[in-house]
Amino acid sequence: MAESNKALLCRRAVVNFLRAELEHRYSRENLARFGEFESLPEEVLTAFRAFVLDRIYPEPEKRMQLNRAFETLEALLHSPTRIQPLVRATLGSFWRLGRKIPAAIQAGRRTMQAFGHVCAIEESMAEAALAEGLPSGGPLEQAELAGLFNELPPEPFERLVNGLVALLHSLSDRAMLEAALEIAEKLERLMLDSPKKWTEAEKAGVTMARETLEEGLALFALLDPTQTETLIEGVERVEWDWIETLREEYS
Template sequence: MKSLLDEQEFPTLIRAYRSALQRRYSTENLNRYPRFSGIPRERVDLLVRYFLELLYPELEGRRRLDGAFSSLAGFVHSPSKVFGLLGSLSGAVFKLGRHLRSAFQAGFAALHSYVTAHKFEELMFKRAKSLLNEGLDLERPEIFDIVLTSVSLKEADDFRRDIVLLFRTLSNPELLPRIRNLMDAVVRTMKSKPKIYSQTEIEGILLGANILSSGERLFQGMSRSEMDLILDAIETVEKDSFYDALERVQKIESGESLSEN
């Protein structure tokens, strides 16, 4: 089956989605929400950079990570592949004790959002391709609205919940170090068994660890109330971006033209 990365129209979708994310978290859009005015702009910029670099990298970044991503997706969908390692992780078990299972489950639940982010793009691609074939520009906000809302409400809501779960995990100062310690131990054990685990599989776990450790910086030095405000902002902005787009598309479908002026 042809990889999405090999589709010639896919880079256009990536660029359009990245542009939409930047609009979503722009000062202009956030000004719609007075309760989020206390979030420093530098925190918002850090959040956007995390989205762009870790969750939605440009095509070349995707290609470099493609094998690792496929491996990570396999672990996320079948965590028993990694859970079987835990019997060999005596050091990690000793350090984490009763927290071992919760750290394992929370880590892979959080990483599920990374996998579903790419699934979300796959769902949008079919509509994006048809619009490109019509000669339309995906980076026009009103055109991208159509691409975004080609995803079902359930899939959009599930994706948003996954994203919020990822950031909620990143904001947990007690749980996150346990997850990192566990993943480090998993990598060490996998490296010690080269006949069982391939380098690509190891890179998949390393990719997951990098997603979590890079995101930790988002919440460093913040109080719990400040963290909760950012989590509220992410959930609200992500939800409104989809439902507002849906409302605009419905108005367009009632008679407005999509053709270039």
């Protein structure tokens, strides 16, 4: 099997494994083990599961699209010549929203960081699989993937959990989220009005950012402040329980 094909198979197997693990730990049955989720309405749990599975770790094909969109968006934000026209066109919003802007930018950064932490674990597991000569002929097995998971040091998982918690705290700030959404909507309209100035990947990146902010706003609109903190605390417990359980089961 060609090395490029093996690398692709490894990456897809890792993506499928991590998504299946995510689906399991946010299933109704698993969440019932944690007291933080007992007081939360079912519509909140359903919305949160959808947000995590659609925006943090979607199915493989969408996952690859999301990966490209994030990479393009990050490149756009770090390119002065590309971003300056957008900033000039949205100066009115920046001026009016004032002190909310740094928090809005931080939320966007945390979204990309959370995504980056997932990518780092993916890449490390895929590299470990190739280094061990996997796959040897057939598809990677659950036990093999879990074994690769357990070979990783704790730091990537600490960054993943801390990054997800920080992202949820940012998204729970309604005023900030509304400010970020307003800017994303304006940027998207500007790109649609001048489509030839922007690549399809750049437009897709901004659309993805707007959709993520909309879904985050809709999710946290279902919660009062007390429930918000409860949800975030519950998520942190679920994540650490998953890591510790998987390590114990396949150690």
